[in-house]
Structure formats: C-alpha cells, structure tokens
Amino acid sequence: MRPVEAVLPGVGPGSGCAVTADQARRIAAEHFGLTAHAESLGSRQDANFLLTYDDGSPAAVLKIANQAFTTTEIDAQDTAADLIADAQPGLRPATVLRDADGNRRAAAVDTDSGPVTARLLRHVPGGTLSGPRHLPPRTVAAMGRIAGQVSTTLSGFRHPGLDRVLQWDPRHAERVVGQLLEHVTEADRRTAVWSAATEAWAALLEVADRLPRQAVHLDLTDDNLVRSPDNPLPLPDGIIDFGDLTDTWAVCELAIPLSSMLHHDGMEPHHVLPAVRAFHETRPLSAPGHLAVTCGPYALQLSFPDAVRPAPTADAPVRAGDPLAALPAGTRFHVSLQEQAVSAVPPLVRPEYAPGWLALTADPAPLLGLPTSATAPQPDLLARREAAFAPVQEHYYANPPRMERGWRHHMISAEGRSYLDMVNNVTPLGHAHPRSSPRCASTPPPSTSSPAPSTGPCPNSGTEEPNDRPRPPGPSPVGGIIR
Known part of the structure; x- marks a missing residue:
C-alpha cells in the first residue's frame, strides 16, 4: 500500500x-x-x-x-x-x-x-x-x-x-x-x-x-x-x-x-x-441490526442480530409504549442510553432549516399563543389547484411553492420567503398595484370556487393595501397560489 x-x-x-x-x-x-x-x-x-x-x-x-x-x-x-x-x-x-x-x-x-x-x-x-x-x-x-x-x-x-x-x-x-x-x-x-x-x-x-x-x-x-x-x-x-x-x-x-x-x-x-x-x-x-432513538440531548442505542428489523421506519416519531423491535426469545442484544453532543440551537434560523433545529429543542410557538410550526401535510394541494385553475395555467415544479401574495415584482410564499417573479405577465403593472388592488378585492368571487376573503388576491394584483407596503404573511386562501 x-x-x-x-x-x-x-x-x-x-x-x-x-x-x-x-x-x-x-x-x-x-x-x-x-x-x-x-x-x-x-x-x-x-x-x-x-x-x-x-x-x-x-x-x-x-x-x-x-x-x-x-x-x-x-x-x-x-x-x-x-x-x-x-x-x-x-x-x-x-x-x-x-x-x-x-x-x-x-x-x-x-x-x-x-x-x-x-x-x-x-x-x-x-x-x-x-x-x-x-x-x-x-x-x-x-x-x-x-x-x-x-x-x-x-x-x-x-x-x-x-x-x-x-x-x-x-x-x-x-x-x-x-x-x-x-x-x-x-x-x-x-x-x-x-x-x-x-x-x-x-x-x-x-x-x-x-x-x-x-x-x-x-x-x-x-x-x-x-x-x-x-x-x-x-x-x-x-x-x-x-x-x-x-x-x-x-x-x-x-x-x-x-x-x-x-x-x-x-x-x-x-x-x-x-x-x-x-x-x-x-x-x-443505517446498518442492519442497529436502532437509534433520540430525544433532546439523549440517544437510546440498540444493537441486535442483523436478521431483526426495527419496527419504526427511519425518521419516524416514536412515542412511549411503541414497539422498537421484535426479538426472538434468547436473543442477545445491547442497549445504552447516552447523552449526545449537540450544537447550540441558534436564536433565529431561516424557515427551510427550522425542522432540523426544532428536533433539538421545543417549539416556543405555543408560549406566544401561536400554532406550532409543524404543518400538516396537504397531499390534495395539487388536486385543489387543478380544480380551481384553468388547465392552461400549468405549474413548473414537481413540488410547487405556495405563494400567498405578490408585491411589485416579488412573490411571497407561505413560508415568508420572497421570490423574484419572472413567470407572471405583470411587467407593466406589477403585483398589488395600489390603484388596481382595491377594485379587484371588491369583485365578487366566482360561485364555483371556494369563497375568497374580502381582501383576497386577484390575478396579477395580490392583496396589498393602497399604501403600497407588504403585509406580514397570513393564512393562504385556497391553499395559496402555486406556480
């Protein structure tokens, strides 16, 4: 060598x-x-x-x-x-x-x-x-x-x-x-x-x-x-x-x-x-015959014969009383509870990194009277979009972002991230124009779709108020605008 x-x-x-x-x-x-x-x-x-x-x-x-x-x-x-x-x-x-x-x-x-x-x-x-x-x-x-x-x-x-x-x-x-x-x-x-x-x-x-x-x-x-x-x-x-x-x-x-x-x-x-x-x-x-369950700073390590398959799937939550593995009688195994070294949780992170850090700490949102940041999956989101949008309004992503509102040449997602809009045909006007938005917001919604709020979005205008200032992200009507 x-x-x-x-x-x-x-x-x-x-x-x-x-x-x-x-x-x-x-x-x-x-x-x-x-x-x-x-x-x-x-x-x-x-x-x-x-x-x-x-x-x-x-x-x-x-x-x-x-x-x-x-x-x-x-x-x-x-x-x-x-x-x-x-x-x-x-x-x-x-x-x-x-x-x-x-x-x-x-x-x-x-x-x-x-x-x-x-x-x-x-x-x-x-x-x-x-x-x-x-x-x-x-x-x-x-x-x-x-x-x-x-x-x-x-x-x-x-x-x-x-x-x-x-x-x-x-x-x-x-x-x-x-x-x-x-x-x-x-x-x-x-x-x-x-x-x-x-x-x-x-x-x-x-x-x-x-x-x-x-x-x-x-x-x-x-x-x-x-x-x-x-x-x-x-x-x-x-x-x-x-x-x-x-x-x-x-x-x-x-x-x-x-x-x-x-x-x-x-x-x-x-x-x-x-x-x-x-x-x-x-x-x-993960190698066969090994299972690690983490809870805060602690990690429960189990080692057993390779032929035994753990009951939980990778990254699945485990609750008290849940089975971890079915071991035949007489099987030898090793178990240890260790305090793992974890990085200090930063006070602020971007939304896309929040799930990783929240695994190491408790979500403080309930203390502030807010819902937890864990959002329930919406597998029907694309189906709801297909029912509400014309077929020619296709989307260009396998997992489209959820857009809540627009402002000028920006689109703002449900996660609070701002995107430069290079897709919509809004170049002459921009989103949320202070003169067109009030008129669109006062237009009654079609009876075939879910009712929109009184300040709901309209095509190429958004929901901004006439002062031309973006509002904080709020609930998204009909699952948000998906491109």
Missing part, C-alpha cells in the same frame, strides 16, 4: 498522461485496428479521447491510464463497471469493449512518458452535469439514487485492485489537508481551513470505527454522471470514470456527489436532502 503523500498532486506521478490527439489516433489504429478521428475529452489523471468515424458518429472512448495505475487496479475498475451494467439495467456505465472472443480491448502502449495501458470504452452520450447551472430537485434525487444503486451493487465486490491509497478518499482527509495547506496563501483563510478540517475530523473519529466499508466508485460527481439523451430534463443515468475505485467507508459514495452539488448556482446544504433521501431508500444508511 502506498503512503498518501505519494499520490498527492505535484508530489507523486502527476495528474495525467501526456498524449496528444494525433498520438491517440495512431494508438487506436496500431493497437486496435480502428481508423478514427481523436478528440481530447480531458481528465485530471488519465488521458481520454473520443474516437469518431468520418461521418462524426462515435466509435469508442480511448482511455489511456495514468502510469500510477497498475494492471490489477485497472482490472478492478473494468470488473466493477461490468457488475453495475449487469445488475442495474437502467444505468449506462462506461464498460470496456470486447472483441468477438469476449476479450477486453486493452493493450500495453509505449508513450513519451513510458509504458501505459490503453483501453477502448463504451461511449456514453448525453453530456455531464458539469458547470455552475442550477440542479433541480429531481436531478439531485437522481444523483443520490444512482449513488445508492452503485453502492448496493458493489457492496459485496472484492478485488486486490481495491487495496490502494487515494488523496480523494475521506479516510485520509486530515493528512491531505495538512499536505496542501501551505498552498493557501492567505493566513486568515489558511487558519479557517485548518480549524474547520480538524473540527470535522474530530467529529468523524468518534464514529469512524462503526462506519461500514466496501468497494465504492468514489467519484460520482456532476463531472462523471451523464444525462439521459432521451429526457428533456437533466436527469442522469450514465456513469463514467472508475479511476478512483477503492475500498473505503460506504457512506463516501453519497458524500462525494453531495459535495459536488454545492458549487452549483443557488445550492445550499438543505438542497441536497433529496439526494440523501433517495440514497437511503436504495441503500439504507
């Missing part, structure tokens, strides 16, 4: 292979009998080229491995891709191509940098999710679901090529940060990075010995998940680049794509939750 310092950028063998497009074209012809044009696809550690015929149609991807990769490691990567292709027919991994006899199309090639391994891989069309563009919740969930499918498929995979040390492996994060810290030139930022890293590492060490390990792809980022070419939405189903395949904590398969989401426009930590939920539905994050 190589030390992690040997594979750090700038210290070890380098970040890629120095192969030109012309050299790639000759390699394809001489070693694989393929006459094609070569276009560099770029890579941080390998050399990848799209090979195309004269008519522009793709022939294959020529992948020239980094010299640091052994043939055993490359064999593990190809085997893992084949496993996923066989077990997950809905996914499109970049598998190695084979000849008529079933042999992998791979060859040892001499380059200016020395001998390397070249392979022909399946071309996965569609384009990646790279770049800063916004990722809608469906895309985020799809990324988490793919990570779960890959994790499930590779959970039993064993291969000597997995025994490697990579700087991308979170198990070595503290050493990697320490090695690279000197490249952060600003003293204040360098101190902040090291402080955050050491704090996170200390928290991780408390649970590290309990984290399950397995084979993972370790690089299911937006750069390596390919969009489906048959879907107008940016939904991935393709997987490329198995170069970081290794054996590490199983949860890393989820952590890596989550980190890649956060650099996209508008993304915040709570926006990755659909990916966490989708991963957990496919590959449960």
Whole structure:
C-alpha cells in the first residue's frame, strides 16, 4: 500500500498522461485496428479521447491510464463497471469493449512518458452535469439514487485492485489537508481551513470505527454522471470514470456527489436532502441490526442480530409504549442510553432549516399563543389547484411553492420567503398595484370556487393595501397560489 503523500498532486506521478490527439489516433489504429478521428475529452489523471468515424458518429472512448495505475487496479475498475451494467439495467456505465472472443480491448502502449495501458470504452452520450447551472430537485434525487444503486451493487465486490491509497478518499482527509495547506496563501483563510478540517475530523473519529466499508466508485460527481439523451430534463443515468475505485467507508459514495452539488448556482446544504433521501431508500444508511432513538440531548442505542428489523421506519416519531423491535426469545442484544453532543440551537434560523433545529429543542410557538410550526401535510394541494385553475395555467415544479401574495415584482410564499417573479405577465403593472388592488378585492368571487376573503388576491394584483407596503404573511386562501 502506498503512503498518501505519494499520490498527492505535484508530489507523486502527476495528474495525467501526456498524449496528444494525433498520438491517440495512431494508438487506436496500431493497437486496435480502428481508423478514427481523436478528440481530447480531458481528465485530471488519465488521458481520454473520443474516437469518431468520418461521418462524426462515435466509435469508442480511448482511455489511456495514468502510469500510477497498475494492471490489477485497472482490472478492478473494468470488473466493477461490468457488475453495475449487469445488475442495474437502467444505468449506462462506461464498460470496456470486447472483441468477438469476449476479450477486453486493452493493450500495453509505449508513450513519451513510458509504458501505459490503453483501453477502448463504451461511449456514453448525453453530456455531464458539469458547470455552475442550477440542479433541480429531481436531478439531485437522481444523483443520490444512482449513488445508492452503485453502492448496493458493489457492496459485496472484492478485488486486490481495491487495496490502494487515494488523496480523494475521506479516510485520509486530515493528512491531505495538512499536505496542501501551505498552498493557501492567505493566513486568515489558511487558519479557517485548518480549524474547520480538524473540527470535522474530530467529529468523524468518534464514529469512524462503526462506519461500514466496501468497494465504492468514489467519484460520482456532476463531472462523471451523464444525462439521459432521451429526457428533456437533466436527469442522469450514465456513469463514467472508475479511476478512483477503492475500498473505503460506504457512506463516501453519497458524500462525494453531495459535495459536488454545492458549487452549483443557488445550492445550499438543505438542497441536497433529496439526494440523501433517495440514497437511503436504495441503500439504507443505517446498518442492519442497529436502532437509534433520540430525544433532546439523549440517544437510546440498540444493537441486535442483523436478521431483526426495527419496527419504526427511519425518521419516524416514536412515542412511549411503541414497539422498537421484535426479538426472538434468547436473543442477545445491547442497549445504552447516552447523552449526545449537540450544537447550540441558534436564536433565529431561516424557515427551510427550522425542522432540523426544532428536533433539538421545543417549539416556543405555543408560549406566544401561536400554532406550532409543524404543518400538516396537504397531499390534495395539487388536486385543489387543478380544480380551481384553468388547465392552461400549468405549474413548473414537481413540488410547487405556495405563494400567498405578490408585491411589485416579488412573490411571497407561505413560508415568508420572497421570490423574484419572472413567470407572471405583470411587467407593466406589477403585483398589488395600489390603484388596481382595491377594485379587484371588491369583485365578487366566482360561485364555483371556494369563497375568497374580502381582501383576497386577484390575478396579477395580490392583496396589498393602497399604501403600497407588504403585509406580514397570513393564512393562504385556497391553499395559496402555486406556480
């Protein structure tokens, strides 16, 4: 096993292979009998080229491995891709191509940098999710679901090529940060990075010995998940680049794509939750035979045989007297009640983060004579909208926000969040115009819909008073305006 310092950028063998497009074209012809044009696809550690015929149609991807990769490691990567292709027919991994006899199309090639391994891989069309563009919740969930499918498929995979040390492996994060810290030139930022890293590492060490390990792809980022070419939405189903395949904590398969989401426009930590939920539905994050019940600062931990399934589902509330697990007579189990370290609850948070913090404290709303912040689910909300709106007034979100009122060029949701309205055709007038609002508010509502309040909203006007000042969010008529 190589030390992690040997594979750090700038210290070890380098970040890629120095192969030109012309050299790639000759390699394809001489070693694989393929006459094609070569276009560099770029890579941080390998050399990848799209090979195309004269008519522009793709022939294959020529992948020239980094010299640091052994043939055993490359064999593990190809085997893992084949496993996923066989077990997950809905996914499109970049598998190695084979000849008529079933042999992998791979060859040892001499380059200016020395001998390397070249392979022909399946071309996965569609384009990646790279770049800063916004990722809608469906895309985020799809990324988490793919990570779960890959994790499930590779959970039993064993291969000597997995025994490697990579700087991308979170198990070595503290050493990697320490090695690279000197490249952060600003003293204040360098101190902040090291402080955050050491704090996170200390928290991780408390649970590290309990984290399950397995084979993972370790690089299911937006750069390596390919969009489906048959879907107008940016939904991935393709997987490329198995170069970081290794054996590490199983949860890393989820952590890596989550980190890649956060650099996209508008993304915040709570926006990755659909990916966490989708991963957990496919590959449960809680290990079999373990149950944790939290109440305030305390955590009740139960461990029992893997064959026993806990009665409560994940994140479900548990009340006094509720069964936790049915254990056969004579079953040995372990139970402990511990006081868990929790973060100090801040005095104010944004609405989207409130549910997480309220799990650590009591809701003070009843003390103020207000209803609790926990809102009852409204599964019929879209159905109510369809009954009240014309069919041409479609909505553009899988889970549309509930808009209560408008003011000028803003829309205000039931959660009190303000949105810039770039959907409604209100540019000349704006919402809640002080002259048009009173007239709309005095118009009797249609008899076929639920009665609106005397100051109820009207199309493209809102409910604002003539002083042109927004009022605090209040009850939303007919479930709110949904776009």
